[in-house]
Amino acid sequence: MGKNGRFGKMYGKVVGDGKDDGRPGWKGPAFVKKTDQKPRPKAQSAGGSKEELEETEPNVSVQSQQLLLNIFRDSFVEVLTSGDLKPLLQEVKTALFERDFTRAFGKSEYLEAYSARWSPSRALCYQSVLVGVQEHLDGITTEVAPGKDAEAAENADSVKATRPFLPAVCFGGGAAEVVAFGGYTHDLRDASEQQETVDEPESESQSPSSQGPTIDLTLIDSADWGNVVQKLHDGLLTPPPLSKYASASARASNKSLLQAGSLNSKFVQNDLLGMTLKELEPIVGRTPKLLTLLFTLNELYTSSISKTTAFLLNLTMATQSGTLLLVVDSPGSYSTTSVGADAKKYPMKFLLDHTLLDTEKTKAEGDDRRRESPASWIKLVSEDAKWFRIPEELRYSIPLENMRYQIHLYRRL
Template sequence: MVKKSSGANSSGPPQPPPPPPPPRVAAARSSASSTKPAAVGLGSRPGSAADAPETDETRAQQQQQQQRLLNIFHDAFREVLSRDDFAAVLQEVKGALYRRDFETAFGTEQFLEVYAARYSPPRALCYSKILTQISGHLASVLDAAVAAAAAAAATNTCEDAEYEYEIERGRVSPTVDLEENEGEMSAGAAALRMLAIGGGAAEIVAFAAHLRDAGPGVAGDLTLLDVGPWREVVRKLHVGLTTPPVLSKYASAAAKATNAALVEPAERLKSAFVQRDVLELDRAGLSELLGRTTTPLLVTMLFTLNELYTSGGVGKTTALLRNLTAAVPAGSLLLVVDSPGSYSEAAVGKEAKRYPMQWLLDHTLLRVADDKLLPSDGCTWEKLESHDSVWFRHPQGLRYSIELEDMRYQMHLYRACPRSAD
């Protein structure tokens, strides 16, 4: 669903504030914070790709990859962007958002596609950059997934050996061809899991881009949760991410020979969209979405948490964070990205005193060690990174049907740790 536009163009006259976004609610970080806008990488675990110095060649490769993501959006919504009434429908969507009439803004598939074609591409580029910059932390999540897959494979190997032993002695009859799935992604392959609360078009594209960079041996399992009916939009993008782009009949032989999908084979990317109000989920419902497993995952709230606070209320949002703390597997990461400064404040109490979203978030997450209401096997949180204001600027030369806007955002990253026995 719509999330706040978090920046403006880097040149040109000042622009009026963007219309407010819909409450992505209803669908469904301890390091020091920087106080000046940052325009460079956020940093990550030493030795990660994000620590490597940027060269002209590196920047050229990054821009080429960013252009590819834009092309995927363009191909998925080609018909939408070329409609004669696109500008008129976009104005209707903007107007509904400005009035905070979210039922209208996201009440039809036409409006949803126009929003995704207009606002999601720059978000996807920004989210992809953030995932790259925290890749050192994500490596620990993936390491745990690899270990779990290896353990599962060892168990299956023992079971298969016992099964074949029984067959040899005629005690059981074979019911499946043990080699029929040879060459395909194994069901027990390492998979990086991600739950995107308030997630949609931008999240699936950014996740697929990170999956591509992680290497061919890594699969991805993405669950997108939002109140809006984004299923068809997500489906179109999933197809575009896992299918080679259609080339012109005049394309060169070299272009045809190297033409490939962003993610190959297609089985590497698994995505599911769940249309639910996250604030209405209890602990059991949230556990179900998290997968009921001890393998850690990445949970994201990208331009979502502030809307949960302001539209759903501090009480319900705090309950959500507590349920997440109780249900999330140890080692999991929580990534929160939102508008910076006064754009992310929530009113609390009868006097409607305003508090920064980051303060409310830390107040809830970093004090759970003293929360006697949480189960003893729940987690506590440690803040890994925190940045008050970061600029994401698009490089010159990117091509898209609509002008791309630069973004400014705050970012906070937490890791779930096992609770002390005390």
């Protein structure tokens, strides 16, 4: 998103015949289901050759994924059906290729076209990633009374526990993130309801825990995604539109993806590389949170290694023990950055680990002995290359993309 979460080459391979006609991905399984597909290769371990990519195990139902695509479809129906969509996308893609991010995200129509075209694939991938690291997210999920706002919830130590609460901050976040977190809380709610049905089949009341967690989401980016985020947020909490010919039973069963109070989202426009420690502390430092850099960090390194390192160090100083940092980005050669006069390239993971995990050697005043300070983070999950593939059963107005990505999850010590 914007200058802090950019497009780049890493958006994945378009599902199709692999030929490039210069258009922004007008290939793949849209409304026509393919046949005679070759079987997909089995998942490869992350320790295999560079060409081998581990395939993401399906941990989210196709039904849940389709509901998220419907949110994008209904939120941007005018954009998707407009004859101006292809030229708009080409203009955005040209600006991104030229790294003119101010122009690429400087118009509302560009932001909506981008969100309708490229954010759905990302949202499905991020939803799957969140479900995959759920056991770690449970460790920072607290219990608060329903109806508490984010600030009150963070300070409600004495409040009787009635509902899970998960605070999250997405750096470089926007359209894909808000829908992905909506899908995540929907999946947790469904899982809780199914479990309670098994445990108490005769219970007619629904406990607050079965409603899933309340997610308090802050999204920060240099481009103004506020209106897009609000539109998608409303779509998650509003029943989908029905035809005027819909039956009474269809109208009665028509429900929103999320219940009121399940998701609080706030967008903040700010340049990540310009954020100071004083600005970061009130955003990330009150309690342990989930922090994300989803297809953002490598672009930050590309802009400035020194500023990105300073940002990560400030983030480290601002966060509380137990905070989680989730990094998802492109794998392989796309994640290298030139360093020094010799233009030596280092993988993004190396730069990240060097900042977060390496011990710091210091010398106390008047003492010639060098001491090592402990690392600030511990790595919980690390996979260098994975596939996220779009199920062919899914339906969307325009083609979607498969995605390759690497994932790293850290916990603040």
